[in-house]
Amino acid sequence: MEGLSAEESWAVLQHAEMPLRVEIFGFFEDEKQVEIVESVPAEQIVPLIAEMPPDDRVDLLAEVELEVVEHLMPLLPTDERRDILRLSAYPEGTAGAEMTTEFAGISEGLSAQQAIDEVRRRAEELETIYYLYVVDEENHLRGLISFRQLLTARPDAKVDELMERDIVTVNAADDREEVADKVERYDLLAIPVVDDEYHLVGIITHDDVIDVVREEAVEDAHRIAGVEPLDTGYLETGLLELCWKRGVWLTILFFLATLTCFTLWHYEAEIAAATWLVYFIPLLMATGGNSGNQSAALVITALTSGNVTVVDWWRVARRELGLGLLLGLFLGLLGFLSALGVMFVSDKQHADTTAPAEVTSQYDTTQLDEPTEQSEGESAKIVNSAVVVGLTLVLLIPCGTLFGSLLPLLFRRLGLDPALMSNPLVAGMIDVVGIVIYVRVAIWILL
Amino acid sequence: MEGLSAEESWAVLQHAEMPLRVEIFGFFEDEKQVEIVESVPAEQIVPLIAEMPPDDRVDLLAEVELEVVEHLMPLLPTDERRDILRLSAYPEGTAGAEMTTEFAGISEGLSAQQAIDEVRRRAEELETIYYLYVVDEENHLRGLISFRQLLTARPDAKVDELMERDIVTVNAADDREEVADKVERYDLLAIPVVDDEYHLVGIITHDDVIDVVREEAVEDAHRIAGVEPLDTGYLETGLLELCWKRGVWLTILFFLATLTCFTLWHYEAEIAAATWLVYFIPLLMATGGNSGNQSAALVITALTSGNVTVVDWWRVARRELGLGLLLGLFLGLLGFLSALGVMFVSDKQHADTTAPAEVTSQYDTTQLDEPTEQSEGESAKIVNSAVVVGLTLVLLIPCGTLFGSLLPLLFRRLGLDPALMSNPLVAGMIDVVGIVIYVRVAIWILL
Numbered sequence: 001m002e003g004l005s006a007e008e009s010w011a012v013l014q015h016a017e018m019p020l021r022v023e024i025f026g027f028f029e030d031e032k033q034v035e036i037v038e039s040v041p042a043e044q045i046v047p048l049i050a051e052m053p054p055d056d057r058v059d060l061l062a063e064v065e066l067e068v069v070e071h072l073m074p075l076l077p078t079d080e081r082r083d084i085l086r087l088s089a090y091p092e093g094t095a096g097a098e099m100t101t102e103f104a105g106i107s108e109g110l111s112a113q114q115a116i117d118e119v120r121r122r123a124e125e126l127e128t129i130y131y132l133y134v135v136d137e138e139n140h141l142r143g144l145i146s147f148r149q150l151l152t153a154r155p156d157a158k159v160d161e162l163m164e165r166d167i168v169t170v171n172a173a174d175d176r177e178e179v180a181d182k183v184e185r186y187d188l189l190a191i192p193v194v195d196d197e198y199h200l201v202g203i204i205t206h207d208d209v210i211d212v213v214r215e216e217a218v219e220d221a222h223r224i225a226g227v228e229p230l231d232t233g234y235l236e237t238g239l240l241e242l243c244w245k246r247g248v249w250l251t252i253l254f255f256l257a258t259l260t261c262f263t264l265w266h267y268e269a270e271i272a273a274a275t276w277l278v279y280f281i282p283l284l285m286a287t288g289g290n291s292g293n294q295s296a297a298l299v300i301t302a303l304t305s306g307n308v309t310v311v312d313w314w315r316v317a318r319r320e321l322g323l324g325l326l327l328g329l330f331l332g333l334l335g336f337l338s339a340l341g342v343m344f345v346s347d348k349q350h351a352d353t354t355a356p357a358e359v360t361s362q363y364d365t366t367q368l369d370e371p372t373e374q375s376e377g378e379s380a381k382i383v384n385s386a387v388v389v390g391l392t393l394v395l396l397i398p399c400g401t402l403f404g405s406l407l408p409l410l411f412r413r414l415g416l417d418p419a420l421m422s423n424p425l426v427a428g429m430i431d432v433v434g435i436v437i438y439v440r441v442a443i444w445i446l447l
Numbered sequence: 448m449e450g451l452s453a454e455e456s457w458a459v460l461q462h463a464e465m466p467l468r469v470e471i472f473g474f475f476e477d478e479k480q481v482e483i484v485e486s487v488p489a490e491q492i493v494p495l496i497a498e499m500p501p502d503d504r505v506d507l508l509a510e511v512e513l514e515v516v517e518h519l520m521p522l523l524p525t526d527e528r529r530d531i532l533r534l535s536a537y538p539e540g541t542a543g544a545e546m547t548t549e550f551a552g553i554s555e556g557l558s559a560q561q562a563i564d565e566v567r568r569r570a571e572e573l574e575t576i577y578y579l580y581v582v583d584e585e586n587h588l589r590g591l592i593s594f595r596q597l598l599t600a601r602p603d604a605k606v607d608e609l610m611e612r613d614i615v616t617v618n619a620a621d622d623r624e625e626v627a628d629k630v631e632r633y634d635l636l637a638i639p640v641v642d643d644e645y646h647l648v649g650i651i652t653h654d655d656v657i658d659v660v661r662e663e664a665v666e667d668a669h670r671i672a673g674v675e676p677l678d679t680g681y682l683e684t685g686l687l688e689l690c691w692k693r694g695v696w697l698t699i700l701f702f703l704a705t706l707t708c709f710t711l712w713h714y715e716a717e718i719a720a721a722t723w724l725v726y727f728i729p730l731l732m733a734t735g736g737n738s739g740n741q742s743a744a745l746v747i748t749a750l751t752s753g754n755v756t757v758v759d760w761w762r763v764a765r766r767e768l769g770l771g772l773l774l775g776l777f778l779g780l781l782g783f784l785s786a787l788g789v790m791f792v793s794d795k796q797h798a799d800t801t802a803p804a805e806v807t808s809q810y811d812t813t814q815l816d817e818p819t820e821q822s823e824g825e826s827a828k829i830v831n832s833a834v835v836v837g838l839t840l841v842l843l844i845p846c847g848t849l850f851g852s853l854l855p856l857l858f859r860r861l862g863l864d865p866a867l868m869s870n871p872l873v874a875g876m877i878d879v880v881g882i883v884i885y886v887r888v889a890i891w892i893l894l
Contacts, residue, residue, distance in 0.1 A: 116598075123599045130577050130594075147577075147594070151563075152570045184661065187654035189577075189636070206653040207634035213657055214631065217664030218748045224668070225744030225870070226737060234749035235759065239766065243773045246741050253737050254778060258785050260729035265793045271725065278718065278725045282707035282732055282878045290673060290700055290871045294693050297672030301665045302681035312682065319686065326690045331701060338705050346712045423672070423870065424737045431729045 006035035019124075022051045031236055034063050037072075046075045053127055054080075055100040055208065058087040087202075095179050096172035098212065099193045099202030102127045105135050108142060112162065113155035119147065128205050131190050134163050141169065141192055141200040169194050172201055176212045181306065183209045216304075219419075224300065226253060226421035249421050256428045263432055267439040270447070277442055280339060280389050281435070287335075288396040288434045289427035291327060295320050295404030296422045303408060303418050313409045320405040324398030331397060336390030343382045388445050392438045399437070400430050453482035466571075469498045478683055481510050484519075493522045500574055501527075502547040502655065505534040534649075542626050543619035545659065546640045546649030549574045552582050555589060559609065560602035566594065575652050578637050581610050588616065588639055588647040616641050619648055623659045628753065630656045666866075667751065671744070673700060673868035696868050703875045710879055714886040717894070724889055727786060727836050728882070734782075735843040735881045736874035738774060742767050742851030743869045750855060750865050760856045767852040771845030778844060783837030790829045835892050839885045846884070847877050 004012065009032060013021050025033065025048060037045055037060065049057060049072065061069050061084060073081055083101055090096025104126050106115050119129050132150070134143040143163030153162055169192050170179050183191050183206065191209075193202040219229040228245035230237050237245075264271065271277055299316060302308035308316060404426045408418035451459065456479060460468050472480065472495060484492055484507065496504060496519065508516050508531060520528055530548055537543025551573050553562050566576050579597070581590040590610030600609055616639050617626050630638050630653065638656075640649040666676040675692035677684050711718065718724055746763060749755035755763060851873045855865035 120598045123595050129598070148570050151567045151576070180657075184654075184657050189653065206636065206657070207631075210627075210631050210653070210657055210660055213660045213664070214752065217660070217668075218752060221664075221668060221671070221744050221748050224671075225740045227741045227744060230745075233752070233754035234745050235754055235762065235766075239769055239773070242745075242766075243770055246738070246770070247774055247777060250734065250737055250741070250774060250778060251781065254730075254734050254781060254785075257730045257733040258789065260733070261726045261785075261789045262793075264726040264729070265789070268793075272722065275719065275722070278728075279708045279711040281725075281728060282711070282882070283701070283704045285729055285732065286704040286707070286871070286875055286878060287697065287701050289874070290697055291693070293672045293870060294674045294697070297668050297674060298677075298681050298689075301668050305661065305665060305680070307680035307682055315682065319682075319689075322686055323690055323693070326686070327694055327697060330694060331697060334698065334701060338701075338708075342705065342708045342712070346709075346715075423740060424733070427736070427874075428733055431733060435729070 006032055006039055010036050010040055018047065018051060022048060026052070026056060030063065033060055037064050038068050042072055042075055046072060050077055050080050053100055054083050054087060054102055055098065058084055062088065090172055093176055094172065095170045095174045095176060095193050095204060096201070098176050098179065098208055099172070099204045100127045101202050103203040104129055104132045105200060106132050106159065108134055108136055108160055110159045111155065112150045112153040112157045112159060115159050116150055128190050128203070133192055133200055134159060135200050139199045141167065141194055141198055143167065144192070167192065171196065177216055179204055180209050180212045180216065220300065220304065223417055223419040223421060224297070224423045226250070226424045253421070253424045253428055257431065259432045260435060263435045267435070270439050270443055274442060274446060276343065276385060277438065281438070284389070284392055284396060284438055285431045285434050287331060287393060288400045288430040291324065291397045292400035292404030292426040292430050293423050295401045296408055296426050299405045299408045300418050300422060303412060310409055310413050313406065316405050316409065317402060320401040321398055324401035327401070328394040328397035332390040332394035335393040336386045339386035339389035340382065343385060384445055388442045391445070392441050395437050395441070396430070396434050399433050403429060453479055453486055457483050457487055465494065465498060469495060473499070473503060477510065480507055484511050485515050489519055489522055493519060497523055497527050500547055501530050501534060501549055502545065505531055509535065537619060540623055541619065542617045542621045542623060542640050542651060543648070545623050545626065545655055546619070546651045547574045548649050550650040551576055551579045552647060553579050553606065555581055555583055555607055557606045558602065559597045559600040559604045559606060562606050563597055575637050575650070580639055580647055581606060582647050586646045588614065588641055588645055590614065591639070614639065618643065624663055626651055627656050627659045627663065667747065670864055670866035670868060671747065671870045673697070673871045700868070700871045700875055704878065706879045707882060710882045717886050717890055721889060721893060723790065723832060724885065728885070731836070731839055731843060731885055732878045732881050734778060734840060735847045735877040738771065738844045739847035739851030739873040739877050740870050742848045743855055743873050746852045746855045747865050747869060750859060757856055757860050760853065763852050763856065764849060767848040768845055771848035774848070775841040775844035779837040779841035782840040783833045786833035786836035787829065790832060831892055835889045838892070839888050842884050842888070843877070843881050846880050850876060
């Protein structure tokens with residue numbers, strides 16, 4: 001039905017029985033679902049909404065226009081209406097907002113066979129029947145039994161004796177990333193959600209967890225690049241919204257980057273004394289920034305997967321310092337040789353092409369106050385200059401790796417998202433630090 | 448047991464019955480599992496390996512030293528040995544390598560009750576009992592029935608009539624990302640894996656899919672930052688391996704960045720005629736690079752989630768061009784104002800502090816050949832210079848957004864990973880393009 005409009009899809013749907021209709025409707029893209037709900041007459045759409053899985057239903061209604069929702073709500077059966085209000089009370093991004101209320105809860109004291117019969121009776125309406133949650137009269141979570149355990153148990157065995165009492169749960173207020181971590185770590189089909197008094201209020205199933213993992217990864221990728229995460233798909237997001245979500249961070253980073261102007265201006269005299277310095281600035285910035293971004297990406301992913309925590313900061317710092325020195329020494333050597341090559345080539349070109357006195361004089365004023373006649377002095381100067389480029393890399397790359405690795409840890413420590421615009425931020429800071437190191441090294445070696 | 452060494456953990460494990468022992472062992476970190484297998488005597492570890500889930504077992508043995516594996520293999524029961532050889536024949540990253548062979552296959556012609564009894568008998572050994580796969584005598588996949596359907600069916604109903612015949616499958620040679628996409632799209636508990644003749648060879652369960660989604664996201668994050676994806680956790684990867692996986696791309700990018708040197712050298716005369724140009728180079732490069740990286744991140748995540756495909760390239764290009772112009776106009780205005788501010792401040796500072804004639808003369812040679820006496824001409828020059836900075840941003844940012852968005856699409860079209868070192872590559876190309884635009888605009892406005 002991918003090519004059809006909302007009305008056409010709805011017309012086709014009318015030919016399906018209700019359970020199938022709900023299922024097909026669930027496969028529509030979010031945008032189409034919203035459009036259908038907003039355009040189809042209320043009395044036609046209400047029965048379908050009433051039959052939808054509670055978690056999907058709340059997500060859908062959250063995107064529909066408020067006016068339409070207010071019109072639909074009174075038409076829904078009381079139970080469903082209460083359910084929607086309860087689920088939508090949890091803030092987005094929490095376990096409560098992700099959970100469904102259609103779980104298989106059974107009371108204490110049943111036998112295995114009774115439990116199986118109970119599930120069989122309710123199988124149609126439940127989101128998953130493969131985990132059964134045992135609750136007491138006040139709905140406190142007491143235990144968990146898998147359908148597999150029931151199946152292999154003696155029919156008259158008591159569920160209370162079979163069930164697992166030590167259960168992995170999440171609180172309804174927990175972050176959904178926490179949910180994903182637990183489901184992933186323990187390979188669960190579903191995880192029970194409890195409130196502060198350990199009442200069972202819902203479950204989150206494996207398919208929702210996959211969506212969470214995927215969505216969180218996308219959000220991280222956006223944040224790392226300095227984009228405010230989008231709520232909808234890239235092609236569905238309005239141009240102005242996209243502009244805003246990118247422009248905010250671009251502007252902040254722009255002001256950070258103006259620091260480089262002031263830094264360069266601060267070293268005006270030194271740069272004027274050796275203008276060739278300028279030619280290597282983008283190369284040095286890029287290489288320093290790249291090494292910092294590598295570290296940031298490694299540490300952010302390690303934080304997300306739990307491989308690294310904030311307490312490991314000293315271990316991370318030592319590793320990155322070591323790595324930075326190794327990479328710095330190698331790229332420093334490479335930088336020295338490249339600078340040598342670049343300068344010899346352009347020096348030769350220069351000698352070949354700059355016969356007119358005017359250009360030569362212009363060039364000369366930009367050189368160090370050394371005798372330019374002697375080709376030997378010229379060569380020594382070129383070697384010295386190449387040493388400046390190489391040495392800057394040796395010092396800059398460890399700064400990049402240290403900064404790139406510690407910034408996400410600092411953000412996590414401060415309770416911020418470690419991925420927060422880390423990439424451009426690291427590169428921006430390295431630009432400033434890089435200029436300072438570069439000019440200082442040049443003064444030390446040349447002046 | 449997190450604090451215990453491999454031997455200590457193994458000693459504790461001895462106190463658990465075999466099924467529980469296998470389960471606990473499965474929760475150990477990969478490194479500890481490998482250490483235990485390599486250190487414990489073969490006759491003690493073989494029974495545990497024989498009981499492990501086939502997919503985990505193959506993954507484990509792939510990391511154990513070859514010598515140890517060769518010693519263990521002959522001691523394993525024939526069935527398990529054959530199974531290991533079959534699973535390890537599929538290349539890493541394919542569905543075949545991820546799948547398990549312990550699925551619930553049932554033959555055609557059974558009744559619902561017979562099928563339930565069959566599952567009940569084999570429940571202990573199967574990875575999931577909640578989907579049953581119906582196969583013919585030659586093991587061709589014929590249909591699928593969920594345990595929930597069996598449970599709610601009449602006991603004497605035929606499975607052949609109840610089962611779903613139109614099944615979502617993957618080929619054993621398919622990429623594991625394809626597997627994750629399908630399981631995610633259809634909210635499956637497990638997906639059957641078939642060979643080219645549609646023989647059922649295994650299944651992949653939801654927990655393995657979560658791991659795939661997570662791992663692929665991490666790999667993408669590493670590639671985007673120009674790091675060759677790691678095989679193990681960040682802290683477990685050796686310093687030299689890490690150095691290699693980062694150094695390779697840093698070196699390639701370094702050589703790309705030397706293009707900026709040649710570009711700057713090419714415009715030597717123009718830069719010498721207006722040295723203030725230099726002070727804005729890092730700012731312009733950073734802003735252009737940031738806008739490009741935003742586009743790349745958006746398009747890469749949209750490609751991964753299926754929101755955008757290669758055929759959408761024209762739509763993407765138009766959006767990004769529009770966005771680039773909007774962002775470019777805004778940041779161009781900001782750049783104009785900032786440049787005005789920076790230059791007035793430093794000009795004033797200059798006038799205040801550069802009383803000594805020597806420094807002033809040095810400064811003057813770097814200015815345009817205009818009368819420096821008149822403060823009016825000076826102001827006009829500053830305004831013109833700020834126009835150059837602003838106009839460069841207006842032109843550079845659309846280049847960044849276009850380039851950043853189309854590079855991942857081009858990579859995908861060429862069969863490469865769209866995430867491949869996209870971030871530093873985009874920034875590196877923008878650096879070169881940025882310098883060219885900047886100097887051309889300067890020549891046009893000022894000279």
